[in-house]
Amino acid sequence: MTGPEEDAMPAEGEAGAAPRRSGLKNPEAAVRGLGAGTLVLEAIVLLLAIQPIRILGVDLSGWQIGLVIGLAVVAALLAGCMRRRWGWGAGTALQVALLASGLVVHWSLTAIGVIFGLAWAYATYVRRSILG
Structure with missing residues (x-):
């Protein structure tokens, strides 16, 4: 038994039918949301990482704090x-910049960079598998 929504849609193989690789209504928006969500979480974690780094005994200078805040702002803007x-592509460059900043500021930023680099790689993989 089929519903009225299924009767209105052309079946695969008929003229005008475009096969959908995913079951999403708007796969482009879903993928954008995944990428934006990843970058927003990264921005929040970067801002929250400043104080624990200072508690670890690292005396952060003004430019080092500015670098971390700048990376967080760039992540939020890219979202x-x-x-x-x-x-x-800019999101990928941000992940590389975060990894490099760990060499200049503190090793914990490299750890954050690895974690979010893996999350970004997964988001890119999902993007390619859904959009083709």
Whole structure:
């Protein structure tokens, strides 16, 4: 038994039917949301990481704190730019910059960079598998 929604949709193989690789209504928006969510979480974690680094006994200078805050701001801005073609590439560059900042500021930023680099790699994998 089929419902009225299924009768209105052309079956696969009929003229005008585009096979959907996923069951999502709007796969592009879902993938953008995944990328944006990952970057927003990264921005929050970066901002929250400043105080624990200071508690560990590291005397952060003004430019080092500014670097961490700058990375968090860039992550938040890129979350809003996921509709742009260059958004995913810029997100990847941000992950590389975070890894490099761990060499300059503190090793814990490298650990955060590895964690979010893996999350970003997974988001990119999901993007490729859903959008093709």
